[in-house]
Amino acid sequence: MLLHTVSLLVFFLVCSSSSSVTASVSYDDKAFIINGQRRILFSGSIHYPRSTPEMWPDLIQKAKDGGLDVIQTYVFWNGHEPSPGQYYFDGRYDLVGFIKLVQQAGLYVHLRIGPYVCAEWSFGGFPVWLKFVPDIAFRTDNEPFKAAMQKFTEKIVNMMKSERLFESQGGPIIMSQIENEYGPIIWEIGDPGRAYSKWAAEMAVGLGTGVPWIMCKQDQDVPDKIIDTCNGFYCENFKPNKSYNPKMWTEAWSGWYTKFGGPIPHRPVEDLAFSVARFIQNNGSFVNYYMYHGGTNFGRTAAGRFIATSYDFDAPIDEYGLPREPKWGHLRDLHKAIKLCEPALVSSYPTVTWPGKNLEVHVFKSTSACAAFLANYDTKSSATMTFQNMRYDLPPWSVSILPDCKNSVFNTARISSQSSQMKMEPLSTGAFSWQSYNEETVSADDSDTLSMDGLWEQVNVTRDASDYLWYLTDVNIQPDEGFLQTARYPVLIVMSAGHALHVFINGKLSGTVYGGLDNPKLTFSDNVKLRAGINKISLLSIAVGLPNVGLHFETWNAGVLGPVTLKDLNEGTRDLTQQKWSYKVGLKGEALSLHTISGSSSVEWGQGSLLAQKQPLTWYKTLFNAPEGNDPLALDMNSMGKGEIWINGKGIGRHWPGYIAEGNCGGCSYAGTFKETQCLSNCGEASQRWYHVPRSWLKPSGNLLVVFEEWGGDPTGISLVRRRTESICADIFEGQPTTENWHKLASGKVEKLQAKAHLGCPPGQKISNIKFASYGLPQGKCGSYWEGSCHAHKSYDALERNCIGQQSCSVSVAPEVFGGDPCPNSTKKLSVEALCS
Numbered sequence: 006m007l008l009h010t011v012s013l014l015v016f017f018l019v020c021s022s023s024s025s026v027t028a029s030v031s032y033d034d035k036a037f038i039i040n041g042q043r044r045i046l047f048s049g050s051i052h053y054p055r056s057t058p059e060m061w062p063d064l065i066q067k068a069k070d071g072g073l074d075v076i077q078t079y080v081f082w083n084g085h086e087p088s089p090g091q092y093y094f095d096g097r098y099d100l101v102g103f104i105k106l107v108q109q110a111g112l113y114v115h116l117r118i119g120p121y122v123c124a125e126w127s128f129g130g131f132p133v134w135l136k137f138v139p140d141i142a143f144r145t146d147n148e149p150f151k152a153a154m155q156k157f158t159e160k161i162v163n164m165m166k167s168e169r170l171f172e173s174q175g176g177p178i179i180m181s182q183i184e185n186e187y188g189p190i191i192w193e194i195g196d197p198g199r200a201y202s203k204w205a206a207e208m209a210v211g212l213g214t215g216v217p218w219i220m221c222k223q224d225q226d227v228p229d230k231i232i233d234t235c236n237g238f239y240c241e242n243f244k245p246n247k248s249y250n251p252k253m254w255t256e257a258w259s260g261w262y263t264k265f266g267g268p269i270p271h272r273p274v275e276d277l278a279f280s281v282a283r284f285i286q287n288n289g290s291f292v293n294y295y296m297y298h299g300g301t302n303f304g305r306t307a308a309g310r311f312i313a314t315s316y317d318f319d320a321p322i323d324e325y326g327l328p329r330e331p332k333w334g335h336l337r338d339l340h341k342a343i344k345l346c347e348p349a350l351v352s353s354y355p356t357v358t359w360p361g362k363n364l365e366v367h368v369f370k371s372t373s374a375c376a377a378f379l380a381n382y383d384t385k386s387s388a389t390m391t392f393q394n395m396r397y398d399l400p401p402w403s404v405s406i407l408p409d410c411k412n413s414v415f416n417t418a419r420i421s422s423q424s425s426q427m428k429m430e431p432l433s434t435g436a437f438s439w440q441s442y443n444e445e446t447v448s449a450d451d452s453d454t455l456s457m458d459g460l461w462e463q464v465n466v467t468r469d470a471s472d473y474l475w476y477l478t479d480v481n482i483q484p485d486e487g488f489l490q491t492a493r494y495p496v497l498i499v500m501s502a503g504h505a506l507h508v509f510i511n512g513k514l515s516g517t518v519y520g521g522l523d524n525p526k527l528t529f530s531d532n533v534k535l536r537a538g539i540n541k542i543s544l545l546s547i548a549v550g551l552p553n554v555g556l557h558f559e560t561w562n563a564g565v566l567g568p569v570t571l572k573d574l575n576e577g578t579r580d581l582t583q584q585k586w587s588y589k590v591g592l593k594g595e596a597l598s599l600h601t602i603s604g605s606s607s608v609e610w611g612q613g614s615l616l617a618q619k620q621p622l623t624w625y626k627t628l629f630n631a632p633e634g635n636d637p638l639a640l641d642m643n644s645m646g647k648g649e650i651w652i653n654g655k656g657i658g659r660h661w662p663g664y665i666a667e668g669n670c671g672g673c674s675y676a677g678t679f680k681e682t683q684c685l686s687n688c689g690e691a692s693q694r695w696y697h698v699p700r701s702w703l704k705p706s707g708n709l710l711v712v713f714e715e716w717g718g719d720p721t722g723i724s725l726v727r728r729r730t731e732s733i734c735a736d737i738f739e740g741q742p743t744t745e746n747w748h749k750l751a752s753g754k755v756e757k758l759q760a761k762a763h764l765g766c767p768p769g770q771k772i773s774n775i776k777f778a779s780y781g782l783p784q785g786k787c788g789s790y791w792e793g794s795c796h797a798h799k800s801y802d803a804l805e806r807n808c809i810g811q812q813s814c815s816v817s818v819a820p821e822v823f824g825g826d827p828c829p830n831s832t833k834k835l836s837v838e839a840l841c842s
């Protein structure tokens with residue numbers, strides 16, 4: 006009987022605790038409160054369809070090792086519901102599987118359901134069929150839209166509930182998001198926007214997930230029970246609209262996206278760390294890096310207006326899943342330093358003082374804890390600050406973190422972790438043996454075309470089944486046309502809403518045009534070789550993805566909308582706009598599924614002397630074996646122009662190395678307010694040369710690689726490369742703050758922390774050579790160091806002795822290690838570059 010009572014009691018406790026966890030996530034003005042504790046949370050965006058399920062565990066582990074508490078992802082509606090009511094949650098779209106992996110790693114999830122996600126993702130995540138629902142208008146007070154949005158949101162919430170994934174059910178999801186960056190739309194459309202956002206919030210809250218909902222960039226009309234949050238490069242001055250909401254940063258931009266035709270943007274980690282420290286010192290308690298791993302826009306998932314296939318985003322984990330150093334390591338050290346301050350941060354508001362020009366101090370002091378942030382906002386000069394009778398050196402544009410209000414363990418501009426130089430290394434087995442197949446030009450007479458009067462909008466016709474749409478018409482030229490005598494050919498003018506266009510006259514390519522980065526519209530205007538009689542005009546229009554952002558982007562057009570005119574005829578100008586046009590959606594090769602094994606065997610391919618080269622509209626295929634090892638792989642496509650790539654039937658993405666990056670790739674300083682145009686690379690080269698090939702898409706042998714090339718390229722220039730670490734560097738000042746051995750310092754076991762240089766090659770590689778070492782006043786940066794006016798002659802000895810042949814090593818940055826002090830009155834540093842092999 007006693008036993009029975011005990012088991013009943015246990016049962017009762019289990020039940021009551023599972024009902025009390027309903028309230029396990031709450032918040033106040035200071036922070037999110039999880040299981041009764043206010044938390045400073047670091048989060049990172051990893052979008053599940055931008056990598057492969059095989060990559061997920063490692064990405065999540067690297068995020069955890071980088072000091073994150075939370076993984077944030079959008080939910081990609083168009084991937085999950087490709088046609089109405091037909092759902093897909095497998096492979097890269099296995100949302101539940103992804104969330105469960107995060108849970109297994111012991112991290113939380115922030116689920117941004119949207120379902121509008123922007124994200125440089127085709128159509129901002131909306132399925133293309135949604136555009137064709139009668140009377141629909143996206144993201145406003147429109148019944149058909151709201152009904153569809155509610156249905157999908159409920160679908161996702163119910164799925165999470167049935168898998169018990171909300172924190173209120175014992176799962177990892179601690180918060181969700183409804184809509185996305187809606188504030189700017191309210192500014193533009195006013196009342197319908199207000200009504201819609203109120204509706205969206207009430208709809209979401211009504212779903213009873215037991216965890217809070219946020220709306221980001223909702224700068225006005227924040228509905229009750231919704232936390233408004235900030236997105237941007239900096240958010241320290243953001244104030245939540247409600248005094249009882251915590252200050253949260255849902256998108257701390259780690260970099261920026263690349264467009265075909267644009268350079269590659271970078272954001273220095275010193276500035277990113279600086280912005281995060283400033284956010285935290287100003288009452289911030291949640292920071293999400295957008296992106297922590299950007300990944301790849303596989304297949305045709307990249308948004309319109311030339312978003313590149315790579316979505317690397319200069320994130321702490323690179324597109325290939327490797328840590329980007331020093332970004333990953335420096336942020337890890339930042340998180341460690343801030344976590345040491347957590348007790349003070351969550352229990353007090355900061356006291357702010359200004360001890361000098363551009364200097365600022367934030368002190369968080371509670372009964373049992375004290376943490377201080379010392380800031381120097383000057384963009385040029387270092388500063389020495391006296392704080393509580395101690396002196397602190399602050400580099401320009403930096404914050405030092407003192408978890409005990411005494412010892413500085415981290416400065417945002419002093420990087421203690423190593424940096425890496427990566428290389429794309431050609432593989433000996435990387436050469437391919439190609440076969441080619443010519444995509445024929447289509448003409449208006451072809452049987453499977455659809456004919457209509459006038460010019461039709463592209464997506465209206467294709468429903469995004471393909472990037473490609475043929476616009477076909479005939480032009481009759483009388484034998485008495487003047488130009489037939491003079492050979493001064495008439496000018497064809499084609500106006501298109503975008504994004505790229507190939508013009509064929511009687512089956513021959515006459516020209517190619519494509520839109521600019523700021524305006525996708527384009528005009529073809531050139532002499533065309535017409536002959537007497539019927540001429541076949543075939544325009545191949547290409548939509549490079551659907552738009553993802555902008556007021557009512559669902560109404561934006563693509564394709565040849567005209568006018569289309571022919572100038573310099575006897576009659577003057579002939580307008581072809583209203584005449585009969587025929588349409589064909591997609592390529593013949595797409596209809597034949599040439600990207601698959603079975604499809605590709607349905608046609609005759611040319612090889613050897615019959616291999617097509619530098620010819621437009623050509624399909625190429627080859628079989629290859631997977632290279633040994635685990636290094637990430639990529640295709641070097643630099644010899645090609647524009648098109649699409651598949652491996653074993655899976656879409657690698659659009660390639661467009663022919664679109665050369667324009668921009669100013671001048672110097673880049675971390676100091677000063679950052680803009681996405683500030684630190685660029687690749688000007689004058691292909692915006693994207695390498696295309697990620699996921700290892701898990703390969704089998705040991707007989708992999709089918711298919712490339713469709715529009716412009717004409719040289720397939721023999723394509724090669725498979727692996728991404729490896731070329732060299733690693735450390736750049737450490739003596740006396741530089743470090744979180745290492747903090748507990749010894751805190752417990753009084755040591756007086757002062759000694760700065761150390763740590764070097765580590767990736768698993769399976771060892772340090773083979775010290776390319777550069779100088780203790781003194783070395784100059785330059787990783788990859789290009791040189792000795793300065795002061796150099797310890799035993800600099801190399803110390804490193805060679807400790808590091809050669811090791812996978813990792815560390816060396817103290819102190820004079821005795823290098824045979825004495827080469828310049829006693831200067832602040833010295835150690836710069837090292839080591840090779841891994």
Ligand SMILES: *[C@@H]1O[C@H](CO)[C@@H](O)[C@H](O)[C@H]1NC(C)=O
Pocket residue numbers: 224225226227244245246247248
């Ligand atoms: C919150 O938003 C409303 C407008 O919706 C505005 O009037 C108010 O000033 C805002 N409050 C704060 C604290 O920003």
Ligand SMILES: *[C@@H]1O[C@H](CO)[C@@H](O)[C@H](O)[C@H]1NC(C)=O
Pocket residue numbers: 034286287288354355357
């Ligand atoms: C922190 O929050 C408190 C309470 O809202 C406020 O009084 C104070 O000004 C804030 N401090 C900073 C630096 O934002």
Ligand SMILES: *[C@@H]1O[C@H](CO)[C@@H](O)[C@H](O)[C@H]1NC(C)=O
Pocket residue numbers: 460461462465
């Ligand atoms: C889109 O297609 C519909 C018929 O399906 C047609 O009525 C409409 O004119 C088309 N719009 C454009 C811009 O081509």
Ligand SMILES: *[C@@H]1O[C@H](CO)[C@@H](O)[C@H](O)[C@H]1NC(C)=O
Pocket residue numbers: 828829830
């Ligand atoms: C270092 O500075 C001190 C005092 O400023 C000076 O006496 C000494 O000569 C200097 N030493 C060297 C090596 O420059």
